[in-house]
Amino acid sequence: xxxxxxxxxxxxxxxxxxxxxxxxxxxxxxxxxxxxxxxxxxxxxxxxxxxxxxxxxxxxxxxxxxxxxxxxxxxxxxxxxxxxxxxxxxxxxxxxxxxxxxxxxxxxxxxxxxxxxxxxxxxxxxxxxxxxxxxxxxxxxxxxxxxxxxxxxxxxxxxxxxxxxxxxxxxxxxxxxxxxxxxxxxxxxxxxxxxxxxxxxxxxxxxxxxxxxxxxxxxxxxxxxxxxxxxxxxxxxxxxxxxxxxxxxxxxxxxxxxxxxxxxxxxxxxxxxxxxxxxxxxxxxxxxxx
Amino acid sequence: xxxxxxxxxxxxxxxxxxxxxxxxxxxxxxxxxxxxxxxxxxxxxxxxxxxxxxxxxxxxxxxxxxxxxxxxxxxxxxxxxxxxxxxxxxxxxxxxxxxxxxxxxxxxxxxxxxxxxxxxxxxxxxxxxxxxxxxxxxxxxxxxxxxxxxxxxxxxxxxxxxxxxxxxxxxxxxxxxxxxxxxxxxxxxxxxxxxxxxxxxxxxxxxxxxxxxxxxxxxxxxxxxxxxxxxxxxxxxxxxxxxxxxxxxxxxxxxxxxxxxxxxxxxxxxxxxxxxxxxxxxxxxxxxxx
Numbered sequence: 001x002x003x004x005x006x007x008x009x010x011x012x013x014x015x016x017x018x019x020x021x022x023x024x025x026x027x028x029x030x031x032x033x034x035x036x037x038x039x040x041x042x043x044x045x046x047x048x049x050x051x052x053x054x055x056x057x058x059x060x061x062x063x064x065x066x067x068x069x070x071x072x073x074x075x076x077x078x079x080x081x082x083x084x085x086x087x088x089x090x091x092x093x094x095x096x097x098x099x100x101x102x103x104x105x106x107x108x109x110x111x112x113x114x115x116x117x118x119x120x121x122x123x124x125x126x127x128x129x130x131x132x133x134x135x136x137x138x139x140x141x142x143x144x145x146x147x148x149x150x151x152x153x154x155x156x157x158x159x160x161x162x163x164x165x166x167x168x169x170x171x172x173x174x175x176x177x178x179x180x181x182x183x184x185x186x187x188x189x190x191x192x193x194x195x196x197x198x199x200x201x202x203x204x205x206x207x208x209x210x211x212x213x214x215x216x217x218x219x220x221x222x223x224x225x226x227x228x229x230x231x232x233x234x235x236x237x238x239x240x241x242x243x244x245x246x247x248x249x250x251x252x253x254x255x256x257x258x259x260x261x262x263x264x265x266x267x268x269x270x271x272x273x274x275x276x277x278x279x280x281x282x283x284x285x286x287x288x289x290x
Numbered sequence: 291x292x293x294x295x296x297x298x299x300x301x302x303x304x305x306x307x308x309x310x311x312x313x314x315x316x317x318x319x320x321x322x323x324x325x326x327x328x329x330x331x332x333x334x335x336x337x338x339x340x341x342x343x344x345x346x347x348x349x350x351x352x353x354x355x356x357x358x359x360x361x362x363x364x365x366x367x368x369x370x371x372x373x374x375x376x377x378x379x380x381x382x383x384x385x386x387x388x389x390x391x392x393x394x395x396x397x398x399x400x401x402x403x404x405x406x407x408x409x410x411x412x413x414x415x416x417x418x419x420x421x422x423x424x425x426x427x428x429x430x431x432x433x434x435x436x437x438x439x440x441x442x443x444x445x446x447x448x449x450x451x452x453x454x455x456x457x458x459x460x461x462x463x464x465x466x467x468x469x470x471x472x473x474x475x476x477x478x479x480x481x482x483x484x485x486x487x488x489x490x491x492x493x494x495x496x497x498x499x500x501x502x503x504x505x506x507x508x509x510x511x512x513x514x515x516x517x518x519x520x521x522x523x524x525x526x527x528x529x530x531x532x533x534x535x536x537x538x539x540x541x542x543x544x545x546x547x548x549x550x551x552x553x554x555x556x557x558x559x560x561x562x563x564x565x566x567x568x569x570x571x572x573x574x575x576x577x578x579x580x
Contacts, residue, residue, distance in 0.1 A: 172469045179462045181482035191488075192471035198483040198507050199497055207489055207497075217488055 013082040013135065016040040016142070017075055021087025022048040024244065025139070025146065028269050029086055030054050032143045041080060043071055048088060064095075069102025072132065083129055084137045085238050122238045138237035139267060146271075148243075148287035150263040154275035156284035158258055162225065165190075166260035169227030170288070177232040183241050186256065188224040193217055201228065201243075202250055209254035224256035229290075230265050242267035243285070245277050252281040263287030303372040303425065306330040306432070307365055311377025312338040314534065315429070315436065318559050319376055320344050322433045331370060333361055338378060354385075359392025362422065373419055374427045375528050412528045428527035429557060436561075438533075438577035440553040443561055444568035448548060448576050452515065455480075456550035459517030460578065467522040473531050476546065478514040483507055491518065491533075492540055499544035514546035519580075520555050532557035533575070535567050542571040553577030 016033070018040045020026035026042070026049060033040055042060040044051050054060055063071050075081075099107060106128070126136050140147050151157075158166055169187050176182025176195070184196040186208050193211070196204045205226065211217040228241050243259060243266060251259065261268075264287070268274050278285045306323070308330045310316035316332070316339060323330055332350040334341050344350055353361050365371075389397060396418070416426050430437050441447075448456060459477050466472025466485070474491045476484040476498050483501070486494045495516065501507040518531050533549060533556060541549065551558075554577070558564050568575045 168469070172466070172471075175465045175469070176462070176485075179458070179465070179482050181462075181485070185487075192469050193488040195466075195471070195485040195487050197475075197485050198481075198501055203497075207493075211488055 013137065015078065015080050016082045016084060016137075017043055017080045019043045019045065019083060019085040020049040020054075021045050021085075021089050022050070023088045024053075025242070025267060025269050026087040027053040027055075028146060029084070029139055029143050030058065032145065040084075041075075041078060045087075045089070064098070066099040066103055068106055069100050069104075073102065075134075081134055082137060083134050084139055084142050085125070086139045123235065126235060126238050136237050138240060140236060140240060140264065144264065146267055146269055147240075147264050148261045148266045148268045148285070149271065150287050150289055152275075153268065153271055153285040153287070154278035154283075156258065156278065156282070158225075158260065158284050158286050159222075162222070162258065162284075163260075165225050166227055166286075166288070169225060169260065170229065170262075173227060173229050180231060180233060183231050183234070184226060184228040186224065186226050188217065188219045188256070201226075201241075201247060205247070205250040205254050205256070208256070209250070212255055219255045222257050224251075224254070226251060226256060226259045227261070228259065228266055229262040236265065240267050241265070242269075243274075244269055245274065248274070248277050248281055248283055248285070251283060256283070258284035258286065261285070261287050262290050265290065303427065305368065305370050306372045306374060306427075307333055307370045309333045309335065309361075309373060309375040310339040310344075311335050311375075311379050312340070313378045314343075315532070315557060315559050316377040317343040317345075318436060319374070319429055319433050320348065322435065330374075331365075331368060335377075335379070354388070356389040356393055358396055359390050359394075363392065365424075371424055372427060373424050374429055374432050375415070376429045413525065416525060416528055426527050428530060430526060430530060430554065434554065436557055436559055437530075437554050438551045438556045438558045438575070439561065440577050440579055442565075443558065443575040443577070444565035444573075446548065446568065446572070446574035448515075448550065448574050449512075452512070452548065452574075453550075455515050456517055456576075456578070459515060459550065460519065460552075463517060463519050463521075470521060470523060473521050473524070474516060474518040476514065476516050478507065478509045478546070491516075491531075491537060495537070495540040495544050495546070498546070499540070502545055509545045512547050514541075514544070516541060516546060516549045517551070518549065518556055519552040526555065530557050531555070532559075533564075534559055535564065538564070538567050538571050538573055538575070541573060546573070548574035548576065551575070551577050552580050555580065 018026060020042055039059055042054055042058055044060055044062045046062050046064045051060055051062055129136055165187050169185050172185055172192060173182045181197050182195060184201045185192055186194040194204045194208050212219055228243060230236055230241050308316060310332055329349055332344055332348055334350055334352045336352050336354045341350055341352055419426055455477050459475050462475055462482060463472045471487050472485060474486040474494060475482055484494045484498050502509055518533060520526055520531050
């Protein structure tokens with residue numbers, strides 16, 4: 001391993017498979033690994049990942065969810081025992097789930113996980129691979145440069161007043177943590193106007209935009225902040241909080257001013273690109289120590 | 291005052307004006323007062339209150355928001371210094387706000403309150419009347435029988451398991467109170483799936499219904515609970531949490547099982563009627579001590 005490698009993880013693991021969902025993060029991680037001379041096997045999830053985004057040179061195969069048996073056989077054939085999972089999951093369709101014969105035996109495990117909603121499902125998937133003898137790594141461990149650094153990503157920084165509001169937001173999320181909820185919240189008009197639970201960050205931002213549009217909420221210039229951190233106990237290997245260009249666009253449309261995140265614990269993908277997007281939209285994106 | 295009067299409040303106050311917004315609560319309060327031989331002056335807010343709902347015998351006049359000056363003159367003419375405000379507020383339209391000459395002088399006070407959104411507005415209205423020498427009473431003080439009692443409103447009661455979930459919900463709302471947010475939350479699937487902030491309880495219930503409809507959340511039979519309590523520091527005189535038949539209908543549509551509220555601190559209107567509605571929809575509605 002060369003000295004420029006982002007973590008020691010590669011030194012203590014063997015060849016890697018990336019189980020890739022949708023969005024920009026999986027190709028970005030592949031690019032970072034390539035820059036360090038590593039070429040992972042990419043299991044692109046059908047209906048979510050775009051194989052073309054990984055380039056022609058990628059060692060890639062597309063799998064339906066029902067082809068888990070084939071995937072396991074291929075990983076064993078290649079001697080791959082290290083997994084990273086990244087990207088938006090497809091909403092499973094009946095056809096994507098249609099199991100191959102070699103997948104049937106694993107169905108009882110997943111049937112139970114599916115009944116519990118998204119969180120249970122992710123935990124079930126990790127447990128499944130671990131029981132099969134694999135090591136599951138988090139994207140932040142493989143490529144820490146994909147997470148929010150300390151300080152501002154773009155040119156703008158939170159003012160002392162804005163920082164006070166962000167700190168209130170972080171304190172709110174910490175108070176929610178014992179209840180296993182509260183990955184994100186929005187503060188505006190000196191109060192908490194939205195708290196994320198099962199709906200997701202984008203839906204929460206759209207809710208605030210809607211309240212503003214209907215005159216239920218006023219957000220002045222320089223006001224309106226998103227805070228986002230992992231929940232205590234959240235498995236950052238498969239369920240890391242993330243922000244991206246869409247988050248920033250939704251924020252700008254809602255008339256919000258900036259984002260405060262926990263440094264090192266929230267995925268941002270391409271830091272420089274997200275900083276440019278923030279500058280373009282007039283937002284600050286800033287990482288704070290935990 | 292007769293011995294059957296629900297509170298001592300009437301003994302320590304003079305004749306009452308009810309500033310009445312929309313919904314069933316204002317006519318219910320008028321009915322309760324009538325049963326005790328009290329006939330308040332009713333200032334029905336144009337566009338919100340239905341004058342017919344108060345019956346032909348009511349001492350009622352309809353006021354636009356811009357007719358505040360006329361209302362104050364009438365109250366002074368009648369020697370009324372005690373106010374109760376109840377019911378849904380109209381979204382102020384430009385025409386409803388068009389001030390009479392006698393209202394113009396009060397506009398600067400309200401212009402500031404309006405800029406701050408609903409909460410600020412209510413606080414501004416209370417402050418305004420108090421500065422004008424009025425006493426503002428809460429509906430729960432005037433008619434405690436309109437609040438949730440301890441115990442079940444209908445036939446159904448929370449099971450011990452359901453009660454454990456409700457207690458978790460109450461603890462969550464208590465943890466949020468220092469942040470002046472968290473009047474209600476929904477728990478399902480052994481986790482917190484929605485927390486109310488600026489959007490209101492009905493919007494929160496609909497959000498959960500939507501997550502269920504899109505397969506993002508599973509709610510089993512006997513699962514799914516709404517908890518609702520006042521926030522610490524909430525002015526119960528003008529901003530009391532409330533549940534009503536619409537809340538129950540929305541809950542049933544979302545597949546939820548029951549509601550836990552803080553006894554004495556949440557308006558339910560006609561207890562018996564709401565208990566029958568709960569029975570009909572298969573829900574429990576239960577009040578717990580604070």
